[in-house]
Amino acid sequence: MYFYIYDSFLTLKKYARTLAEVETRLTDLGISGKIGRLSPFTSAKGLIRDEMRRGTQTVVAVGNDETVSKIVESIGGEMITLGMIPVGAPTCIAESLGIPYGEAACDVLSKRVTQRIDLGRVNGRFFLSSLRIPGGRVTIVGGDGKYRITTPADDCEIVVSNLRSGEMLGVDHETANVPGNPMDGLLDALIMPRMTSLLGRRRPLGSSSVITLKRLDISSDEPIDAIADGYHFVQEHLEIDVVPDCLKVITGRERVFAR
Amino acid sequence: MTNREIGREPETIISASVKLEGDFVSQGNVLIEGEVVGSLKTEKDLRVGERARISADVTAASAIVAGEVRGNIDISDRLELEPTAKVFGDIRTADLVIASGAVVCGKITMGSEATSTAKAGKVGRKAAGKNEFSVDLDEDSSSVEASADRLIEGDSVDQEETNKKTVNAFFTK
Numbered sequence: 001m002y003f004y005i006y007d008s009f010l011t012l013k014k015y016a017r018t019l020a021e022v023e024t025r026l027t028d029l030g031i032s033g034k035i036g037r038l039s040p041f042t043s044a045k046g047l048i049r050d051e052m053r054r055g056t057q058t059v060v061a062v063g064n065d066e067t068v069s070k071i072v073e074s075i076g077g078e079m080i081t082l083g084m085i086p087v088g089a090p091t092c093i094a095e096s097l098g099i100p101y102g103e104a105a106c107d108v109l110s111k112r113v114t115q116r117i118d119l120g121r122v123n124g125r126f127f128l129s130s131l132r133i134p135g136g137r138v139t140i141v142g143g144d145g146k147y148r149i150t151t152p153a154d155d156c157e158i159v160v161s162n163l164r165s166g167e168m169l170g171v172d173h174e175t176a177n178v179p180g181n182p183m184d185g186l187l188d189a190l191i192m193p194r195m196t197s198l199l200g201r202r203r204p205l206g207s208s209s210v211i212t213l214k215r216l217d218i219s220s221d222e223p224i225d226a227i228a229d230g231y232h233f234v235q236e237h238l239e240i241d242v243v244p245d246c247l248k249v250i251t252g253r254e255r256v257f258a259r
Numbered sequence: 260m261t262n263r264e265i266g267r268e269p270e271t272i273i274s275a276s277v278k279l280e281g282d283f284v285s286q287g288n289v290l291i292e293g294e295v296v297g298s299l300k301t302e303k304d305l306r307v308g309e310r311a312r313i314s315a316d317v318t319a320a321s322a323i324v325a326g327e328v329r330g331n332i333d334i335s336d337r338l339e340l341e342p343t344a345k346v347f348g349d350i351r352t353a354d355l356v357i358a359s360g361a362v363v364c365g366k367i368t369m370g371s372e373a374t375s376t377a378k379a380g381k382v383g384r385k386a387a388g389k390n391e392f393s394v395d396l397d398e399d400s401s402s403v404e405a406s407a408d409r410l411i412e413g414d415s416v417d418q419e420e421t422n423k424k425t426v427n428a429f430f431t432k
Contacts, residue, residue, distance in 0.1 A: 143281070143282070143283065143284060146281050146282045146283070146284070147279055147280060147281030147282055147283045147297065148279075148280050148281055149273075149277060149279050150277070150278045150280070151277065152276040152277060191274070191277055207272070207274040207275065208272065208274055209272050209273050209274040209277045209293070210270070210271060211271050211272075211273070212270055212271060212285075212287070
């Protein structure tokens with residue numbers, strides 16, 4: 001039994017045709033189901049909780065990365081399978097999972113190839129893709145307090161990544177060759193220099209650092225601006241860890257991991 | 260230095276301008292371009308870049324050093340010191356390559372059993388069938404400068420009389 005959650009921005013007229021095509025295709029494939037719509041007064045958590053009581057086993061996020069983030073935050077650790085139909089932008093998470101845009105995603109859904117993947121958790125909130133700290137001098141404590149890493153200055157960005165792709169990081173950043181594997185029980189902490197424009201060409205000010213770990217704490221003298229899968233928040237201290245095999249997700253053949 | 264230059268993909272990269280303090284343990288390949296203070300241990304390969312500064316005891320399966328290391332180096336397989344390398348500490352490794360221009364200040368213990376014998380407190384044992392040496396330098400002048408015009412020959416000393424052995428330096432350039 002599928003439960004489709006439409007994000008609030010899909011009420012815009014420009015998405016009407018795409019949604020009509022998606023709904024027709026879902027009906028053709030025999031996997032249509034109940035639709036819930038997010039709004040300023042309707043949270044994903046509330047919708048999913050009600051549907052879980054009715055026996056829903058698959059929740060499909062229809063929307064962009066932020067839609068997925070809202071749903072992951074609600075179903076992390078639950079015995080529910082997550083599917084996606086990317087509509088709108090950005091849809092980097094769906095791309096990393098090998099799910100094509102719009103109507104074509106319905107075919108991936110119907111094939112139902114699932115993977116059990118890790119989730120990141122920051123101060124108790126789950127994230128699927130990455131946690132970004134756009135700037136500021138911070139201290140990273142890893143290895144259960146055995147070592148700490150000091151970032152150079154304000155001119156670098158920190159990304160704690162569970163699932164990542166080149167599109168998320170920006171093509172100009174050179175990092176480790178292997179894309180983030182959400183099935184390895186580890187998070188990748190990337191310390192990336194800011195981009196600079198020289199003669200009209202954007203390039204990083206230096207090379208990036210990559211550290212793989214299971215748990216890390218990030219602290220700073222000032223409150224830390226952070227973005228987890230598009231959700232923006234400010235905290236003075238971030239406790240980040242990985243929860244292995246936490247989410248069952250429907251993936252396509254073009255996924256960037258476990259091919 | 261790029262990721263491709265170290266041969267295999269590094270799983271951990273400490274880039275220039277990043278400082279790591281404490282006891283760092285990794286199970287994958289490690290590339291250091293920045294500063295490390297404390298101890299550094301990996302079960303796989305280590306690459307120390309030209310601009311890297313390490314003030315730590317280092318343990319790895321194999322290592323290529325082009326920067327500065329202040330601390331003891333314990334390598335179970337092969338250690339390569341590039342022309343820009345500076346090591347201030349004791350080296351214990353199975354296989355050693357020192358390029359012309361590299362600087363070593365400390366004791367070098369070599370041989371396939373070097374690590375195991377050292378752990379047992381028996382340094383400098385000569386293994387049968389293969390040239391294996393250890394180096395005991397005077398504490399006051401414990402420096403080996405491997406340069407093209409200053410070749411350090413290995414002094415062969417009778418194994419049965421003493422365990423103090425010779426320098427065996429391989430020059431790649």
